[in-house]
Amino acid sequence: MQGMQQVACNFCGTGLTQDQVLYTADARIACAQCNAKVDLVVGDMRVGHNIRNTAYYAIISAAISFVFNPLFLVTVSSMISAIYALTSVNRRGDERFTQHIQGDKPAILICSILAIVINAIIILLIIVALSAVSETRTYRY
Numbered sequence: 001m002q003g004m005q006q007v008a009c010n011f012c013g014t015g016l017t018q019d020q021v022l023y024t025a026d027a028r029i030a031c032a033q034c035n036a037k038v039d040l041v042v043g044d045m046r047v048g049h050n051i052r053n054t055a056y057y058a059i060i061s062a063a064i065s066f067v068f069n070p071l072f073l074v075t076v077s078s079m080i081s082a083i084y085a086l087t088s089v090n091r092r093g094d095e096r097f098t099q100h101i102q103g104d105k106p107a108i109l110i111c112s113i114l115a116i117v118i119n120a121i122i123i124l125l126i127i128v129a130l131s132a133v134s135e136t137r138t139y140r141y
């Protein structure tokens, strides 16, 4: 049609009329099909980034648990997060998520393993402290 400005999809190159133009989150022009595909990838990427962020949360909360740890909840949530990150980053069949965090893999492994070690030490200290308390009781009575 004359007078109608043609633009092309940034992904597949299909010519689009103005009413067919869609914009991705990063403001690229896409046709309906490519836009749907980009949405899927963005969703997968978000899941991948969540795995990475969970590993970071695990190590940060493990460090915080030394100074702030009411009812040892920080240790518990740090441990759960570390195990989640550690098992998710290499899980078979989840490559559509983990392909987006390949470069972060070493950091994810280091953070979650370190968090598990720190939490294990804290749990061990708690057990030692509790058994010391119960021993004190035994001696007293």
Ligand SMILES: [Zn+2]
Pocket: 009, 010, 011, 012, 013, 014, 030, 031, 032, 033, 034, 035
């Ligand atoms: Zn397209």
